[in-house]
Amino acid sequence: MDAMDGDDAERYRVEAIAAFSHEIRTPITSLKMLVELGRRHGAEGEALFDRELTELLVLTVDELTRLVDDMQQASRLMRGMLALERAPQRLSAVLDNARDELPAGIEFEPGEFEDVSGMWDGPRLAAALAQFAVAVDRLGDGLGNVRTRIETTGTDVMIEFTSGGPPGSGQFFTADAGYGFFRARQLVIAAGGSVECRRSEGFSLVRLMLPLTQ
Numbered sequence: 526m527d528a529m530d531g532d533d534a535e536r537y538r539v540e541a542i543a544a545f546s547h548e549i550r551t552p553i554t555s556l557k558m559l560v561e562l563g564r565r566h567g568a569e570g571e572a573l574f575d576r577e578l579t580e581l582l583v584l585t586v587d588e589l590t591r592l593v594d595d596m597q598q599a600s601r602l603m604r605g606m607l608a609l610e611r612a613p614q615r616l617s618a619v620l621d622n623a624r625d626e627l628p629a630g631i632e633f634e635p636g637e638f639e640d641v642s643g644m645w646d647g648p649r650l651a652a653a654l655a656q657f658a659v660a661v662d663r664l665g666d667g668l669g670n671v672r673t674r675i676e677t678t679g680t681d682v683m684i685e686f687t688s689g690g691p692p693g694s695g696q697f698f699t700a701d702a703g704y705g706f707f708r709a710r711q712l713v714i715a716a717g718g719s720v721e722c723r724r725s726e727g728f729s730l731v732r733l734m735l736p737l738t739q
Contacts, residue, residue, distance in 0.1 A: 632671070684733050
């Protein structure tokens with residue numbers, strides 16, 4: 526489990542920064558390339574952007590903005606400066622919304638489970654679950670079918686995502702999990718939950734515990 530002692534917290538912070546640094550390079554590289562293309566289309570050092578280049582430029586800037594916003598949100602969660610919008614949420618609705626946010630080629634089916642309600646920030650929690658599934662698939666077998674198990678205790682609900690096998694014993698996900706994983710993990714912790722991670726070659730697991738009340 527995530528005991529969140531000093532060493533664990535520091536390691537996750539370092540890996541999150543590494544993941545963010547890696548992912549922000551892609552839109553920055555694209556932005557540089559688009560500016561260079563605009564200069565080639567222009568004259569006397571001026572950049573000229575046609576409709577296609579302009580649309581690509583807007584998309585790239587939007588991606589940069591999203592990454593920076595994600596980093597700012599995670600930072601505010603860590604410092605207790607972002608209040609979660611808690612309201613009664615059905616677990617089934619949160620899971621449905623999470624599946625809607627999955628990229629093409631990745632899916633999870635929760636099977637039968639007790640459809641409990643919790644005091645959660647529904648939209649943020651759904652986005653976090655989708656990011657967990659993406660990370661588990663990326664670090665597991667990469668086939669896109671993430672196994673899902675859900676169990677409920679009196680006060681908590683456990684959601685587990687796994688991919689590949691056989692199981693490993695390592696706790697930590699490193700930067701290759703993607704920045705979305707670290708942002709999702711911080712959201713669950715801010716919501717009073719915990720996140721357990723295990724991985725080995727071709728296998729990954731994320732098991733989160735969410736309180737039903739707060």
